[in-house]
Amino acid sequence: MKAIQFHRAGGPEVLRYEEVPVPGIGPGEVLVRVHAAGINPPDWYLREGMKVMPAEMRPTLEFPLIPGTDLSGVVEAVAPDVLGFAPGDEVFGMLRFPGFDGRTYAEYVAAPASDLAHKPAGIGHVQAAGAPMALLTAWQYLIDLGHDVPSPFTGQVHQPVPITPGMTVLVNGAAGGVGHFAVQLAKWKGAHVIAVASGRHEQFLRELGADEFVDYTKTRAADVAGGVDVVIDTVGGPDSARLLTVLRRGGTMLPVFFAPYDPQETARRGIAVSNIQVRSNGPQLAEIGRLLDEGKLLVGVDSTYPLAEAGSAHARAARGHIQGKIVLRVTP
Ligand SMILES: NC(=O)c1ccc[n+]([C@@H]2O[C@H](COP(=O)([O-])OP(=O)(O)OC[C@H]3O[C@@H](n4cnc5c(N)ncnc54)[C@H](OP(=O)(O)O)[C@@H]3O)[C@@H](O)[C@H]2O)c1
Known part of the structure; x- marks a missing residue:
């Protein structure tokens, strides 16, 4: 073959x-x-x-x-x-x-x-x-609450957050493989969905159900979004912490890629951080x-x-x- x-x-x-x-x-x-x-x-x-x-x-x-x-x-x-x-x-x-x-x-x-x-x-x-x-990733982060295998990178077991109608979910990297499924699954569960991506993807993401769209090349999500219950961040990287400010106290950050967070800062803000592989x-x-x-x-x-x-x-x-x-x- x-x-x-x-x-x-x-x-x-x-x-x-x-x-x-x-x-x-x-x-x-x-x-x-x-x-x-x-x-x-x-x-x-x-x-x-x-x-x-x-x-x-x-x-x-x-x-x-x-x-x-x-x-x-x-x-x-x-x-x-x-x-x-x-x-x-x-x-x-x-x-x-x-x-x-x-x-x-x-x-x-x-x-x-x-x-x-x-x-x-x-x-x-x-x-x-x-x-x-991409779909199993979005599903195992957002929907399947029984994912109990510790992450090999953090050793932690996922702390699931049931997505319920009326919650606000922000998806960073919304147009990519994991992101476009996360947008749809959060919407399917009745959440208000904020999609963050470059401007070329706005129509695609609105058609998939995004209620709000932030073009990160023009606007920082942290400047226009707040009180969010769950952030699923598929981009990660050294400046991921900037998205912490969009979360409400008691909210959850779900980093899909490596993203460093200062545990003291997340504790002070009352934010849970949870990831899976x-x-x-x-x-x-x-x-x-x-x-x-x-x-x-x-x-x-x-x-x-x-x-x-x-x-x-x-x-x-x-x-x-x-x-x-x-x-x-x-x-x-
Ligand atoms: N934890 C796990 O088990 C797991 C599973 C699967 C994937 N991953 C990781 O998750 C990441 C995403 O995977 P994927 O398959 O979704 O990748 P992908 O299909 O390459 O999508 C990445 C998306 O991010 C967008 N993006 C890039 N920079 C951005 C920024 N600064 N702000 C917002 N959006 C930005 C890109 O488009 P625009 O820049 O045009 O918006 C693109 O649509 C990868 O690093 C992958 O390794 C982890």
């Missing part, structure tokens, strides 16, 4: 379209013919050699590596112990995350059945492949799939590229300002 793999860490140019063996399946696994593979930030963190992590936490990588966690495709074969999936079924999922062996940038992948769900019939493979990681979860995807099927959740597609042009897709990602998801088309 053909797959994208890389033999050393580096820029998008290290991604090579090569011939590799079709993987075998072990107990609990399903062989999937991949139709589309979604691109997520961990794919380029891996390609860059995990420079994003502090040196002492960086894993040792064994090359060559096939990147990718997200896929949508059709079941080709199932291990004898797998129940619930059969050849011909359309499936989607995020594989073996946290981890580096999803290997979805390929024509076939051996997938743990527990990481898969049946693809919603109402959406195509491109949309379905765009959903898993997203985890593969097929049953949860099956539950969310119903919302995708009914059109209650939409998958924004920024752009698509053929599998062979994964390097161009990564170069697109590096230019930033992503609106929704970048997806690789694996079958024509």
Whole structure:
């Protein structure tokens, strides 16, 4: 089969379209013919050699590596112990995350059945492949209150905040993969949603349900928003603390990316800070799939590229300002 793999860490140019063996399946696994593979930030963190992590936490990588966690495709074969999936079924999922062996940038992948769900019939493979990681992240932060695995980065267990009608939720980085799902899920739960993104995304985000839009290139959210119950910040970085002032006392900050907060300042402001690392979860995807099927959740597609042009897709990602998801088309 053909797959994208890389033999050393580096820029998008290290991604090579090569011939590799079709993987075998072990107990609990399903062989999937991949139709589309979604691109997520961990794919380029891996390609860059995990420079994003502090040196002492960086894993040792064994090359060559096939990147990718997200896929949508059709079941080709199932291990004898797998129940619930059969050849011909359309499936989607995020594989073996946290981890580096999803290997979805390929024509076939051996997938743990527990990481898969049946693809919603109402959406195509491109949309379905765009959903898993970004949507599971938004879901595990905002909706699923049973996420009790400690974050490997902070050691803390998530402190969930049920989103109820009338609450105000501010989403920073609202147009990106996680952000555009967070906007829709908060709205679905009845919240008043403030979306923060660059101006080009205003119409997209209003169509997804944003009640207010802040163009961060012109206006600081902290200057126009206040009394917010929950901030979900997908951007993070050294100056993330500026968003603390929009929260009411008793409010919650949900940093999706690394973001430093001074515990004394958050305690003084009465603000809880809680984060998770997203985890593969097929049953949860099956539950969310119903919302995708009914059109209650939409998958924004920024752009698509053929599998062979994964390097161009990564170069697109590096230019930033992503609106929704970048997806690789694996079958024509
Ligand atoms: N904790 C977890 O388990 C978990 C899971 C998934 C992802 N993540 C992390 O979450 C982050 C976001 O992931 P993603 O897939 O959503 O990324 P993405 O699709 O690349 O989206 C990032 C978005 O942020 C916007 N943005 C950039 N600078 C901004 C700023 N200063 N203010 C507001 N918006 C800004 C970008 O567009 P504009 O600048 O045009 O608005 C873009 O739409 C990544 O760092 C990823 O590693 C963490």
